[in-house]
Amino acid sequence: MARxxxxxxxxxxxxxxRARRLLTPFLVFAFQGGQILxxxxxxxxxxxxxxxxxxxxxSLAYWLNRRFGVAxxxxxxxALIGASNFSELAVATAVSLFCFQSGAAxxxxxxxxxxxxxxxxxxxxxxxxxxxxxxxxxxxxx
Numbered sequence: 001m002a003r004x005x006x007x008x009x010x011x012x013x014x015x016x017x018r019a020r021r022l023l024t025p026f027l028v029f030a031f032q033g034g035q036i037l038x039x040x041x042x043x044x045x046x047x048x049x050x051x052x053x054x055x056x057x058x059s060l061a062y063w064l065n066r067r068f069g070v071a072x073x074x075x076x077x078x079a080l081i082g083a084s085n086f087s088e089l090a091v092a093t094a095v096s097l098f099c100f101q102s103g104a105a106x107x108x109x110x111x112x113x114x115x116x117x118x119x120x121x122x123x124x125x126x127x128x129x130x131x132x133x134x135x136x137x138x139x140x141x142x
Contacts, residue, residue, distance in 0.1 A: 029109065031100045036110070046107055047114045050085070054118045058083035062126065072133050076126040080119060087112040
């Protein structure tokens with residue numbers, strides 16, 4: 001018999017919180033759509049340093065984990081966590097201080113979207129280099 005989730009007040013608050021987190025970037029893009037399309041250079045200026053920072057930090061964390069003999073199953077998440085900007089807080093702050101239509105809100109939401117795409121590529125690289133990572137260690141994690 002399948003176990004069913006009860007709709008407790010705590011579960012309801014979590015669902016509402018998720019909905020608000022999804023709604024915020026949507027509203028910012030709804031208000032900023034014209035600016036995004038009109039100013040691709042601004043998005044590029046945001047993308048370049050974020051991309052460099054994420055690749056550099058994740059590479060450094062991944063390499064240090066390998067150097068110290070940390071298992072791949074720990075090194076992968078470590079590289080991702082080490083490279084994360086925790087941009088959700090920046091989005092919430094920009095929206096609450098400057099409103100949805102501000103340049104700060106546009107920059108933080110664009111930053112989050114850029115970071116997500118780069119982090120997905122880092123995850124793919126970490127998964128693709130597992131054999132290289134474990135070759136030097138001489139062990140595999142299950």
